[in-house]
Amino acid sequence: MNSSIDFIGDVHGHCEELRQLLKKLGYVESCGAFRYPGGGRSVVFLGDYIDRGGEARETVNLVRAMRDAGSAVALMGNHEFNALSFWQLNGFGGGHVIHSIRGGYLREHAFNKVAIHARTVECYKGRKSEFLEMLDFLKTLPFYIETESFRAQHACFDTRCAETLKKERIRSFADGNFDELIARANDQYCEYGDSLFDPINIFLKGPEMDLPDGITFCDGEGVVRKRCRLRWWLDPKDATLRELSFQPGVELPALDVPADIKDRSFYGESERPVFFGHYWLTGLPKLIRDNVCCLDFSVAGYRGDGRLVAYRFDGEQKLDESKFVWVEAI
Numbered sequence: 001m002n003s004s005i006d007f008i009g010d011v012h013g014h015c016e017e018l019r020q021l022l023k024k025l026g027y028v029e030s031c032g033a034f035r036y037p038g039g040g041r042s043v044v045f046l047g048d049y050i051d052r053g054g055e056a057r058e059t060v061n062l063v064r065a066m067r068d069a070g071s072a073v074a075l076m077g078n079h080e081f082n083a084l085s086f087w088q089l090n091g092f093g094g095g096h097v098i099h100s101i102r103g104g105y106l107r108e109h110a111f112n113k114v115a116i117h118a119r120t121v122e123c124y125k126g127r128k129s130e131f132l133e134m135l136d137f138l139k140t141l142p143f144y145i146e147t148e149s150f151r152a153q154h155a156c157f158d159t160r161c162a163e164t165l166k167k168e169r170i171r172s173f174a175d176g177n178f179d180e181l182i183a184r185a186n187d188q189y190c191e192y193g194d195s196l197f198d199p200i201n202i203f204l205k206g207p208e209m210d211l212p213d214g215i216t217f218c219d220g221e222g223v224v225r226k227r228c229r230l231r232w233w234l235d236p237k238d239a240t241l242r243e244l245s246f247q248p249g250v251e252l253p254a255l256d257v258p259a260d261i262k263d264r265s266f267y268g269e270s271e272r273p274v275f276f277g278h279y280w281l282t283g284l285p286k287l288i289r290d291n292v293c294c295l296d297f298s299v300a301g302y303r304g305d306g307r308l309v310a311y312r313f314d315g316e317q318k319l320d321e322s323k324f325v326w327v328e329a330i
């Protein structure tokens, strides 16, 4: 893969915006897939193709066609991981039974979890075999990609997690027995010695911390949260909860953070550029730092003022704010 790459953030079933963005970036549809004329550029999709929007099926098919044509790499997002866990029976095939999980499936069929995923299932109404085939496609999506000039994943890059996965030669759930790997990825309390919960969940969902007693906030879906996402590129040593938390639109109190959080490793300023989605940013695209670029600008946001955003990368080690390209949510 060369360094002429267009990174694209969370699509969440907004296929029409994706088609517009690809055209704006100069990609042309031919023989069933978008390609860059002459093949000089390709796309890295940062995950979260399904849920929320009404065109999950069209989005998956477009992304998959580009991957099969060699004009894109498609990474896994937490929504793809959640969909696979939602349909995987606890203890199925070669997988451990995870005792701490309630209900028959690795992802509990609780109200909020069903509500998020239902839109995607609806998109495949009357097409069950295509839905199952779609799940098989999701199994093949890599957790991250790393080259000499960049790193990319859905949520957070963590060197130690990457080492763990590299040691086992796991790039996706297809690199081994799927039933076993997805059980290990859901083994949150390390009931077994071979849990992959941390490495996979850090890449796909990012690090989180428990909020101090009595502090909660409401997320965009109206769910009360007792944990918050972290700015994993900040040195947590002297940061307050307000500085370290990363919940756009939510301001937490400027309290001290626990010692184990202060000790966590972070993505330094001299590391190669890293691209990701996941975090529901709003407003016009902006760099977080000159080597840290989040591309999720909430095209599926509830206020309808989100954007689908790309960063046009050419190998530069200091990212440039003028290289964002985007379309407004329809």
Ligand SMILES: [Mn+2]
Residues within 6 Å of the ligand: 010, 012, 048, 077, 277, 278, 279, 296
């Ligand atoms: Mn997302």
